[in-house]
Amino acid sequence: MRAATAFAVFITIATGLLMLGSYFFSPLIFIRTLFLNWAIILAGSATLVGFINLILVHTDKVRRNEKGSVYSALLVISLAVTFLAGFVLRPDHIIMKAILAGIIIPAEAALMGILSVSLLYAAIRLLRRRMDLTSIIFLITAALLFLGSVTIPFFGEIPVINTFAHWVTQVGALGGARGILIGVGLGTLTTSLRVLFGVDRPYGGN
Amino acid sequence: MTLLDLAIIIFSAFLLLVITLWKRKSPAKLREIPALTQLYRTLGLSVEEGTRLHISLGHSGLLNASAGSALAGLALLRQIAERTSASDRPSVASAGDPLLGLLAQDTLQAGYQAAGVEELYLPSTGRVTGLSPFGFAAGAMHISQNENVSTNIMIGHFGPEAALLTEVSDRENVPVIGASDDLAGQAVLFAYTQDALIGEELFAAAAYFDAGPMHVASLVVQDILRWLVILVLLGGAMIRTAQFLGLL
Numbered sequence: 001m002r003a004a005t006a007f008a009v010f011i012t013i014a015t016g017l018l019m020l021g022s023y024f025f026s027p028l029i030f031i032r033t034l035f036l037n038w039a040i041i042l043a044g045s046a047t048l049v050g051f052i053n054l055i056l057v058h059t060d061k062v063r064r065n066e067k068g069s070v071y072s073a074l075l076v077i078s079l080a081v082t083f084l085a086g087f088v089l090r091p092d093h094i095i096m097k098a099i100l101a102g103i104i105i106p107a108e109a110a111l112m113g114i115l116s117v118s119l120l121y122a123a124i125r126l127l128r129r130r131m132d133l134t135s136i137i138f139l140i141t142a143a144l145l146f147l148g149s150v151t152i153p154f155f156g157e158i159p160v161i162n163t164f165a166h167w168v169t170q171v172g173a174l175g176g177a178r179g180i181l182i183g184v185g186l187g188t189l190t191t192s193l194r195v196l197f198g199v200d201r202p203y204g205g206n
Numbered sequence: 207m208t209l210l211d212l213a214i215i216i217f218s219a220f221l222l223l224v225i226t227l228w229k230r231k232s233p234a235k236l237r238e239i240p241a242l243t244q245l246y247r248t249l250g251l252s253v254e255e256g257t258r259l260h261i262s263l264g265h266s267g268l269l270n271a272s273a274g275s276a277l278a279g280l281a282l283l284r285q286i287a288e289r290t291s292a293s294d295r296p297s298v299a300s301a302g303d304p305l306l307g308l309l310a311q312d313t314l315q316a317g318y319q320a321a322g323v324e325e326l327y328l329p330s331t332g333r334v335t336g337l338s339p340f341g342f343a344a345g346a347m348h349i350s351q352n353e354n355v356s357t358n359i360m361i362g363h364f365g366p367e368a369a370l371l372t373e374v375s376d377r378e379n380v381p382v383i384g385a386s387d388d389l390a391g392q393a394v395l396f397a398y399t400q401d402a403l404i405g406e407e408l409f410a411a412a413a414y415f416d417a418g419p420m421h422v423a424s425l426v427v428q429d430i431l432r433w434l435v436i437l438v439l440l441g442g443a444m445i446r447t448a449q450f451l452g453l454l
Contacts (some may be wrong), residue, residue: 024212039269043305050304050334054345057330068352108340115366118373124395130400133294138396178387180405182389186431187409188274190424193222195277199420201316202280202309 016196020202056078141168218427225423234422242414245383246412248357249289256294258378259358260349261286263310264362265302265342272363275387279362280313281412287317291326298349300335302342307334318418337372343367347374360384372398
C-alpha cells in the first residue's frame with residue numbers, strides 16, 4: 001500500500017471511529033460538530049469542483065461537435081449566466097428569484113408531470129415485460145389503491161375497496177416497507193463497517 | 207444512542223471479522239440474483255462490443271442517512287471500472303452530489319490502477335450531472351441518449367425521478383439494471399426493469415463481483431442480523447399477545 005493511501009486509510013478510520021464514538025460518549029460531541037462543519041465546507045468546495053467538471057465535460061462535447069452538443073452548449077451558457085448573475089447580484093436579488101421561480105421550478109414541475117405519464121405507461125407495459133405473479137399482484141394492488149383513493153359523485157367512497165386500500169396501506173404495504181427498510185438498514189451497517197475497516201476505499205487506492 | 211446500539215455495532219463488527227477470516231478459507235456460495243447475473247454478462251459483452259456502460263450513482267449525499275447506498279454503488283463501480291477499463295469506450299459514472307462525483311472519479315481511477323491501465327483513465331468519465339434529483343436525472347438522460355450506452359446501471363439513492371432515466375433507456379432499447387434504497391425508487395425500478403434488485407440486494411452487488419471475502423461476509427452478517435430481528439419481532443408479538451390474553 002502506498003504511503004498516501006495508507007495515510008488516507010488511517011485518517012478515514014480515525015475520523016469514522018471518533019464520529020461513531022461521539023454518538024455514545026458525550027465528551028466527544030464537540031468533535032462531531034467540528035468534523036461536520038469541516039465536511040459542510042468541503043461539500044461546498046466540492047460543489048464548485050462539480051460545477052467545473054460539468055462545464056469541462058460539456059464544452060468538450062461542443063468542441064468535438066458530438067451528438068447532442070446543442071444541449072451541451074445551452075447548458076454551458078445557462079450555467080455561466082446563472083453563476084455570474086448569482087455572483088454579482090447575490091442570490092436574494094429579484095432577478096435571481098425570477099430565474100428560480102420562472103425557470104427552475106416550472107422545469108422541475110414539468111418533469112414531474114412527465115413522470116406521472118411515464119409511470120402510467122410503465123404500469124401498462126409491466127405485464128408485457130414480465131408476466132409473473134409478483135407483477136400481477138403489483139398491478140392489482142396499485143389499481144385498487146387508486147380506486148380506494150377516489151370518490152364516486154353523489155355516492156362517496158367505494159366501501160369495500162376503500163377498506164381494502166386502507167388495510168393495504170396501513171398493514172400490508174407498511175409491513176413490507178418496514179421489512180425492506182430493515183434490510184436496507186442492515187446493508188448500510190455492514191457497508192459502513194467495511195469502510196471503517198478500510199476494506200472499501202472510495203477515496204482511492206487499491 | 208443507547209448502549210444497546212453500541213453493543214449491536216460491536217457484535218456486527220466482531221461477526222464481520224470472524225466470518226471474513228472463515229470465508230477466506232472456504233469459497234463463497236451465493237444464491238443466484240437474476241439482475242446481477244445479467245449485469246455480469248453485460249460487462250463481458252460491453253468490452254467485446256466496444257460499447258459503454260453508464261453507472262448512475264443516484265443523488266445521495268455522504269452526510270445523510272442514504273450515504274450507505276452511495277458507498278455500495280461506489281463498491282460496485284470499483285469492480286466495473288476494473289473489468290471494463292480495457293474497453294474502447296470507457297464506462298461513465300454520473301452522480302447527483304458533488305462529493306459523490308469526486309469519489310466516483312477516485313473510484314474509477316482506482317479500478318484502472320488495479321487493472322494496470324491507469325494511463326487510460328479519463329477524469330471526465332466521472333461526472334456530476336445535476337444537484338437536484340430532477341436536474342441529476344436530466345443530465346443522466348443526456349448521457350444515456352447521446353453516448354452510445356449499451357446498459358444503464360442505476361445503483362444508489364433514486365426517488366421517483368428514476369422513471370425519467372428508465373423511460374429514456376426504454377425508448378433507446380438500452381437495458382436497465384436498477385437498485386435503490388428509496389421505496390418510491392424501488393417501485394419505479396420494479397415497474398420499469400426486467401429484473402429489479404429489491405431492498406438489501408443493492409448492498410450485495412459488489413460481493414457477486416469477487417470484491418473480496420469481507421463483502422461475502424457482509425451478506426452472512428446481514429442474514430444473521432435479519433434472523434435476530436425476526437426472532438425479536440416474533441418474541442415481542444408473542445409477549446404482547448400473552449399480555450393481552452392475561453397470560454403474563
